[in-house]
Amino acid sequence: MLNIARFAARATLVGASETIQRTTACYFHRSSIIQSSGSNPGRFEDKPEFPGSRSQYVSKLEFIEPESQEGIPVYRVLNREGNIIEESEDPKLPKEIVTKMYRDMTLLNTMDKVLYESQRQGRISFYMTNYGEEGTHMGSAAALDPSDLVYGQYREAGVLLWRGFSLDQFMNQCYGNAHDLGKGRQMPVHYGSKDLNFVTISSPLATQMPQAAGSAYAFKLQKKDNVVICYFGEGAASEGDAHAALNFAAVLDCPIIFFCRNNGYAISTPTKDQYRGDGIASRGPGYGISTIRVDGNDPFAVYNATKAARKTCLSQNRPVLIEAMTYRIGHHSTSDDSSAYRSVDEVSYWDRQDNPITRLRHFMVNQGWWDEEAEKEWMLDARKRVMKAFAEAEPRKRPSPEELFNDVYDELPPMLQQQMKEMKEHVMQHKEHYPLEQYEKMT
Amino acid sequence: MALTLRTFVSAVRSLSLQHRLHGRNVALVTSRGVHFSYVPDSPNPSDGATTRMNFFQSITSALDICLEKDSTAVIFGEDVAFGGVFRCTVGLRDKYGADRVFNSPLSEQGIVAFGIGMAVAGSTAIAEIQFADYIFPAFDQLRNEAAMFRYRTGNLFDCGSLTVRTPCMAVGHGALYHSQSVEAFFAHCPGLKVVIPRGPIQAKGLLLACMRDPNPCVFFEPKILYRAAIEDVPTGDYEIPLSKAEVMLEGTDVTLIGWGTQVHVLREVAEMAQDKFNISCELIDLRTILPWDKDTILNSAAKTGRVLISHEAPMTMGFAAEIATTIQSECFLNLEAPIERVCGYDTPFPHVFEPFYMPDKWQCMTAIKKLLNY
Numbered sequence: 001m002l003n004i005a006r007f008a009a010r011a012t013l014v015g016a017s018e019t020i021q022r023t024t025a026c027y028f029h030r031s032s033i034i035q036s037s038g039s040n041p042g043r044f045e046d047k048p049e050f051p052g053s054r055s056q057y058v059s060k061l062e063f064i065e066p067e068s069q070e071g072i073p074v075y076r077v078l079n080r081e082g083n084i085i086e087e088s089e090d091p092k093l094p095k096e097i098v099t100k101m102y103r104d105m106t107l108l109n110t111m112d113k114v115l116y117e118s119q120r121q122g123r124i125s126f127y128m129t130n131y132g133e134e135g136t137h138m139g140s141a142a143a144l145d146p147s148d149l150v151y152g153q154y155r156e157a158g159v160l161l162w163r164g165f166s167l168d169q170f171m172n173q174c175y176g177n178a179h180d181l182g183k184g185r186q187m188p189v190h191y192g193s194k195d196l197n198f199v200t201i202s203s204p205l206a207t208q209m210p211q212a213a214g215s216a217y218a219f220k221l222q223k224k225d226n227v228v229i230c231y232f233g234e235g236a237a238s239e240g241d242a243h244a245a246l247n248f249a250a251v252l253d254c255p256i257i258f259f260c261r262n263n264g265y266a267i268s269t270p271t272k273d274q275y276r277g278d279g280i281a282s283r284g285p286g287y288g289i290s291t292i293r294v295d296g297n298d299p300f301a302v303y304n305a306t307k308a309a310r311k312t313c314l315s316q317n318r319p320v321l322i323e324a325m326t327y328r329i330g331h332h333s334t335s336d337d338s339s340a341y342r343s344v345d346e347v348s349y350w351d352r353q354d355n356p357i358t359r360l361r362h363f364m365v366n367q368g369w370w371d372e373e374a375e376k377e378w379m380l381d382a383r384k385r386v387m388k389a390f391a392e393a394e395p396r397k398r399p400s401p402e403e404l405f406n407d408v409y410d411e412l413p414p415m416l417q418q419q420m421k422e423m424k425e426h427v428m429q430h431k432e433h434y435p436l437e438q439y440e441k442m443t
Numbered sequence: 444m445a446l447t448l449r450t451f452v453s454a455v456r457s458l459s460l461q462h463r464l465h466g467r468n469v470a471l472v473t474s475r476g477v478h479f480s481y482v483p484d485s486p487n488p489s490d491g492a493t494t495r496m497n498f499f500q501s502i503t504s505a506l507d508i509c510l511e512k513d514s515t516a517v518i519f520g521e522d523v524a525f526g527g528v529f530r531c532t533v534g535l536r537d538k539y540g541a542d543r544v545f546n547s548p549l550s551e552q553g554i555v556a557f558g559i560g561m562a563v564a565g566s567t568a569i570a571e572i573q574f575a576d577y578i579f580p581a582f583d584q585l586r587n588e589a590a591m592f593r594y595r596t597g598n599l600f601d602c603g604s605l606t607v608r609t610p611c612m613a614v615g616h617g618a619l620y621h622s623q624s625v626e627a628f629f630a631h632c633p634g635l636k637v638v639i640p641r642g643p644i645q646a647k648g649l650l651l652a653c654m655r656d657p658n659p660c661v662f663f664e665p666k667i668l669y670r671a672a673i674e675d676v677p678t679g680d681y682e683i684p685l686s687k688a689e690v691m692l693e694g695t696d697v698t699l700i701g702w703g704t705q706v707h708v709l710r711e712v713a714e715m716a717q718d719k720f721n722i723s724c725e726l727i728d729l730r731t732i733l734p735w736d737k738d739t740i741l742n743s744a745a746k747t748g749r750v751l752i753s754h755e756a757p758m759t760m761g762f763a764a765e766i767a768t769t770i771q772s773e774c775f776l777n778l779e780a781p782i783e784r785v786c787g788y789d790t791p792f793p794h795v796f797e798p799f800y801m802p803d804k805w806q807c808m809t810a811i812k813k814l815l816n817y
Binding site for chain 2: 194207217412
């Protein structure tokens with residue numbers, strides 16, 4: 001009853017005694033005394049009445065030992081050979097959808113190769129590949145409504161691709177040219193699209209998570225038939241923001257899917273240095289969140305889980321946590337060489353033995369929807385498309401240097417008007433020191 | 444995080460009592476730790492009928508109007524459902540429902556981030572951080588997220604409909620963690636608007652402006668004024684423009700610049716300087732710290748040639764430094780003396796030493812003497 005006392009003390013000071021009476025009455029009503037049955041008729045047995053309690057008293061001294069509990073199972077639909085394991089779990093996706101999944105996964109893969117290489121050649125400043133995690137992207141994206149709002153971490157380019165972000169738009173962002181929707185302000189891979197309901201990526205980890213919960217709450221109040229999906233890595237889950245997000249979403253009944261891509265590494269840090277519990281999924285029940293762990297390299301398992309999660313969110317106004325187990329086959333980014341902390345054998349095991357693209361291709365071949373010829377033709381086509389977009393984006397000029405000052409506020413305050421004026425005057429007087437030819441003209 | 448909450452609430456009640464004892468027009472608040480006389484502002488007649496309100500009631504009134512007129516508006520934070528520890532949200536839950544006025548779990552970063560997300564999704568989010576001293580877990584969300592949202596998305600997304608309200612400044616006994624003036628941290632965050640009102644009329648008009656401004660705002664409420672400051676506040680809807688300082692007293696000899704509680708200290712200093720040195724001081728309430736109103740400050744500095752800037756926050760890197768630099772850069776030849784700063788010391792905010800820490804009227808008088816004798 002400690003809380004009541006605290007509340008009462010506070011409320012008395014501020015003269016809200018009516019509130020206390022109501023609250024106190026409520027507590028006593030809830031903690032009704034239960035009459036036991038059996039050997040001691042008439043004896044009253046109490047239950048813990050602590051606020052929020054819903055359990056029993058015990059007399060045996062016993063700690064909960066996480067090690068003694070079974071690990072949370074991994075839900076899968078397809079085996080590595082691309083066969084449906086349990087017929088009842090087959091999402092029965094039409095050929096066009098599965099083919100789109102496959103094409104987008106491989107197109108993403110092709111774009112990653114080209115942009116990774118272009119960074120190596122010094123043509124863009126930075127890049128992050130999505131290798132190995134394509135199954136989590138397409139499986140989840142396909143299960144959502146395009147009007148559901150996406151908050152990503154940074155390795156979810158496939159979700160955007162699925163929604164229709166063009167190769168052009170990806171390339172323009174990576175070059176920060178005048179066609180970049182983000183106006184050249186952020187590092188490569190910080191994509192965003194208002195039209196595609198994908199909130200622009202920001203670099204700090206996990207900051208998007210409690211924001212996503214807030215957006216979901218707004219959707220609920222607006223009575224929208226939409227959910228928010230928030231992607232994050234198992235490393236980001238260690239941030240305080242992750243805790244705040246899961247707790248807020250649960251307490252405030254937000255229709256949000258928290259989608260954890262557990263890819264084994266946070267830059268170089270393996271999961272054993274990241275957490276001691278059973279992954280991220282084990283945290284869900286602690287927050288009172290409906291939770292599932294899926295095989296992230298199985299696009300159908302991811303699809304089924306996301307689809308069901310979406311339904312739960314909308315029908316029950318509550319969050320769902322999905323932990324998709326996968327593996328980051330690429331380096332963290334172009335600033336990272338993962339051979340310094342993991343073996344080539346380990347990487348190639350996942351690349352060759354448990355790759356989501358291979359698994360889906362097996363399925364399609366098994367269905368008679370795909371063959372070597374189709375593969376060859378598509379891969380050529382994919383490469384051609386990527387190279388075309390790349391070649392077009394590269395020579396485009398950067399936005400006018402004036403864009404340095406816009407959008408800090410909705411309008412330029414006098415302070416920034418003055419600074420913009422000074423910048424322009426200075427640059428025009430010292431043109432030879434500034435790469436003006438790479439930028440669109442200033443007014 | 445409000446460890447000394449009960450002490451607080453009882454203290455502000457005693458301030459209110461002091462006010463009632465001292466009558467309507469000039470509340471000479473003399474209880475423990477209070478270091479200024481509160482002179483109520485007069486309402487602008489064009490803002491219509493008025494009601495007598497203290498500072499927290501004027502905040503409630505602003506919130507009430509916002510919730511009533513904007514169906515997307517929500518209020519949340521620690522303990523706001525029952526009315527808030529400073530009583531700013533009393534009655535709003537009953538009036539607008541538990542979906543729109545609700546408690547959040549105890550997590551400042553969560554509160555601000557949740558508000559950002561609501562704003563991004565089209566709601567007007569009014570978040571309360573229980574004390575400004577506890578805003579730092581949310582600093583990342585304010586600095587790296589809220590302040591930059593519009594900019595980094597190329598104006599695709601923004602969280603402009605977010606307002607974060609939080610009590611700030613000294614209260615007489617708040618010590619390290621219930622006394623801080625943290626505005627300078629946020630003044631370094633382009634993209635935010637940072638506002639500090641000096642009394643009930645100002646608080647209501649500025650808060651209404653913040654909640655409707657298309658940029659994220661941090662609104663600091665000087666907690667010592669919650670009950671100590673009482674004015675005839677316009678009952679209806681009105682706004683006071685952001686980024687506009689106010690010349691409260693016109694003068695010719697020395698410019699005094701402050702915000703929040705310190706404005707009241709400076710008002711008394713202006714009177715004392717008139718009596719003692721026979722000089723006329725120009726008193727300016729900066730009101731908005733970011734983006735701040737340079738013109739009003741520079742015009743006054745050019746006119747008087749002598750400037751005193753005073754705030755409770757520590758001297759080093761306090762916002763007075765920014766103002767002083769700008770004045771010397773723009774008004775160098777107008778200055779008759781080096782700009783004086785009377786600020787908190789570069790120490791944590793101390794409990795029993797508060798009378799020695801505070802930039803009180805006596806320190807300000809010493810500074811004025813220096814300005815005159817240079």
